[in-house]
Amino acid sequence: MSHIHFPDGILPIWLWVSGFIIMILIGTILIRSKKRSEISRKLPLIGIMCALMILGASVELIPIAYHINLTVISGILLGPSLIFLSTFIVNLILALFGHGGITVIGINSLILSLEGVLGFLFFHLFLRILKRMTPAIFLATVLALFISTLSMIGIIGLGKAHYEELIYQGQEGKIFEFRILEDKKIDLHKNYEINLSRFIKIILSLGSIGWCLEGLITTLILKYINRLRPDLLRIN
Secondary structure (H helix, E strand, O other), X not given: OOOOOOOOOOOOHHHHHHHHHHHHHHHHHHHHOOOHHHHHHHHHHHHHHHHHHHHHHHXXXXXXXXXXXXXXXXHHHHHHHHHHHHHHHHHHHHHHOOOOOHHHHHHHHHHHHHHHHHHHHHHXXXXXXXXXXXXXXXXXXXXXXXXXXXXXXXXXXXXXXXXXXXHOEOOOEOOOOXXXXXXXXXXXXXXXXXXXXXXXXXXXXXXXXXXXXHHHHHHHHHHHHHHHOHHHHOOO
């Protein structure tokens, strides 16, 4: 859910360029903090998690327009450092398939990486407090998704003025327009505003349902993994 699907040209240049710069800086620092041998050892797991995240992002839950990211699972299994590499690969492949533009790869990688890192931290925090895996996984997933969605909303809100400029460009012509009724006239001289409050209400209301569903799916998957390979969760 916390994935920006904007095509290229919607986000202001300064915003998506900043996303790439911050993503490269943070990703480089975290990846360099890991030993090459450890990265090489986890390459198969990175590939598997990337494939799962791409699969999850490709399946939409139609009634609520939600797709699961499975980023929390990746964050818990890979750790905070390698999740940045995984989310970048996933967003690059998704962008090549038209699932969001090329220019939003950096920002989407940051948002999903934040989701994975928070999932990792919250999981170990709740597990230490509650001493039970099921509620720890579920709460970590829901809370990580909630915060990452808020970050997505905040980033989109930063470009509000730019979106309003894109709707109409002065008197000479417009880039695009929305018509619901054929006889409804649109005043080109009127200043139209983006209704962010309505957008936030829709995202949070539908997202809350999706977070619970993804929390349930994440819990079932991680509990199954814990039975087969408990060492991957690094609980002890």
